[in-house]
Amino acid sequence: MKARFLIPLGLFLALVVLLGVGLTLDPRDVPSVLIDKKASEFSLPDLFDPSKRVDSASMKGRVWLLNVWGTWCPECWREHEFLIYLAEQEKVPIVGIDWRDNDAEAKEFLREKGNPFIAVGVDPESNAIMDLGVYGAPETFLIDKQGVIRKKHKGAMTLQVWREEFKPLIDELEKG
Amino acid sequence: MKRLGWILALLIPLVVMARVEVYQFDDPAKEARYKRLIEELRCLVCQNQNLADSNAELAEDMRRITYEMISRGESDEQVITFMVQRYGEFVLYRPPFQTSTVMLWVGPFVILGAAVLVLLTIIRRRTKEQAASLTAEEHARARQLLDDQKT
Numbered sequence: 001m002k003a004r005f006l007i008p009l010g011l012f013l014a015l016v017v018l019l020g021v022g023l024t025l026d027p028r029d030v031p032s033v034l035i036d037k038k039a040s041e042f043s044l045p046d047l048f049d050p051s052k053r054v055d056s057a058s059m060k061g062r063v064w065l066l067n068v069w070g071t072w073c074p075e076c077w078r079e080h081e082f083l084i085y086l087a088e089q090e091k092v093p094i095v096g097i098d099w100r101d102n103d104a105e106a107k108e109f110l111r112e113k114g115n116p117f118i119a120v121g122v123d124p125e126s127n128a129i130m131d132l133g134v135y136g137a138p139e140t141f142l143i144d145k146q147g148v149i150r151k152k153h154k155g156a157m158t159l160q161v162w163r164e165e166f167k168p169l170i171d172e173l174e175k176g
Numbered sequence: 177m178k179r180l181g182w183i184l185a186l187l188i189p190l191v192v193m194a195r196v197e198v199y200q201f202d203d204p205a206k207e208a209r210y211k212r213l214i215e216e217l218r219c220l221v222c223q224n225q226n227l228a229d230s231n232a233e234l235a236e237d238m239r240r241i242t243y244e245m246i247s248r249g250e251s252d253e254q255v256i257t258f259m260v261q262r263y264g265e266f267v268l269y270r271p272p273f274q275t276s277t278v279m280l281w282v283g284p285f286v287i288l289g290a291a292v293l294v295l296l297t298i299i300r301r302r303t304k305e306q307a308a309s310l311t312a313e314e315h316a317r318a319r320q321l322l323d324d325q326k327t
Contacts, residue, residue, distance in 0.1 A: 027223060028223070030220065030263070030264060030266045032264070033260075033261070033262075033263070033264040034262070100233055100237075125237060125240070126233075126234060126238075127237075130234075130237065130238070130241065130262055131262060132262070133262040133263050133264075135220030135221060135234055135263065136220075136221065
């Protein structure tokens with residue numbers, strides 16, 4: 001009975017723990033519902049030649065990365081150099097979707113900083129990216145030979161994410 | 177004069193907010209459904225806003241999709257399924273009642289129930305204590321004091 005005054009303190013501490021855990025979570029990190037589901041097919045106009053199209057179907061049978069970016073997105077600038085490293089050193093095929101961007105600026109950006117993409121499709125009206133559940137840029141998808149999304153990373157691609165999450169999975173998928 | 181200036185300054189945000197695209201519907205019922213849907217769907221970019229309130233470009237595109245689906249004659253469920261398939265149930269401002277959301281729906285009522293219980297026991301205990309603490313003499317004195325007041 002004596003310890004009754006401790007009840008509010010206990011409740012308070014419980015609340016502190018609850019809110020403390022809440023602070024460590026990232027509310028922007030909405031788990032994708034599309035992992036291990038077939039990636040929706042897209043066919044977008046090519047950034048460099050609008051008469052051609054960039055089709056996801058043409059990547060069937062390959063393990064590849066799909067990167068959603070835009071010149072308006074600061075994190076995309078930050079990760080660009082690493083994407084070039086991935087394309088040149090690790091020989092990963094990366095298809096880009098240039099999202100809601102200015103075509104001229106996007107071309108200028110790739111000309112100046114290098115182009116890590118084997119093809120870039122433009123998606124000015126979010127049609128393709130919405131089908132992929134994208135809500136921010138950059139986002140990077142790992143898609144397997146059957147066209148199934150195996151992984152998705154939100155935010156800039158880094159060496160650590162690559163080494164820990166993508167590389168082991170890619171090696172495994174390449175074998176299969 | 178200065179005051180009028182301030183009032184006008186306060187109205188500026190309303191003017192800015194009004195810059196949302198306008199869609200034409202051939203049927204007022206469809207327009208009503210469109211308005212209800214964009215109120216219920218969450219903008220993934222500014223997560224505490226719904227599609228109706230958000231100025232984010234993605235929200236604009238999601239509104240356009242909603243408009244296109246409705247004017248094509250698709251049902252509310254089809255629009256909602258479309259969004260949920262892509263963005264998960266997070267996109268719904270009103271999450272469905274299921275095992276993972278039980279606490280969300282029931283939690284507040286559990287807490288309310290507990291609070292009412294605590295309140296009731298406290299009130300009951302207080303009245304009991306007070307009733308017991310007055311002796312017959314004290315009652316008589318209290319009555320006398322109250323009667324004095326009346327005169």
